[in-house]
Amino acid sequence: EVQVVESGGGLVQPGGSLRLSCAASGFTVSANYMTWVRQAPGRGLEWVSIIYSGGSTYYADSVKGRFTVSRDNSKNTLYLQMNSLRAEDTAVYYCARGFCTNGVCPYYVDVWGKGTTVSVSS
């Protein structure tokens, strides 16, 4: 079964750090476009970061310079290192796979995890 499972969320003080993990099964993380999407309480979906199969990484302006996406091919796992956390980073963080087709990458997001909750508060 193709799935991703996030972990690593929790309560952290402003300015603190967290590392989220996303363990994939049924497919290879390094061969896919993997993305992080977050959802603040009562709000919509916000794209956070993406890592391409070739290794290129991109970030939303709101997290650029503070968050880093990476992967461990041996563990088939995606990570999101979050530093200098702010109250506005409080959200459920979803790990997801970007599906590629017809030369468009990613065309859509076809596999989503259940999410892990990050709360930034003193």
Next chain:
Amino acid sequence: DIQLTQSPSSLSASVGARVTITCRASESISRYLNWYQQKPGKTPKLLIYATSTLQSGVPSRFSGSGSGTEFTLTISSLQPEDFATYYCQQSYISPPLTFGGGTKVEIK
């Protein structure tokens, strides 16, 4: 960056009603527009990709149309399990993966 604006932001409708949600892009995105459904406390689920192609398993009462800057998601006969929030997302220029603000469909 391309912006996506959904309207309405929420709506109330009765079971059996026809519902239409609009997504407008700030510039032309051809037909690179996808729709997701998210039920409360649940993960988003892909409904439609490439404007009008239903993801496997999605009921045929869902349909999508449009091109360029204006797109619609239509539910031909609203069912109890369709009450959810719907998001559009563009894949014409990525990154970023732009999502619309969402449309919450509630029971009337």
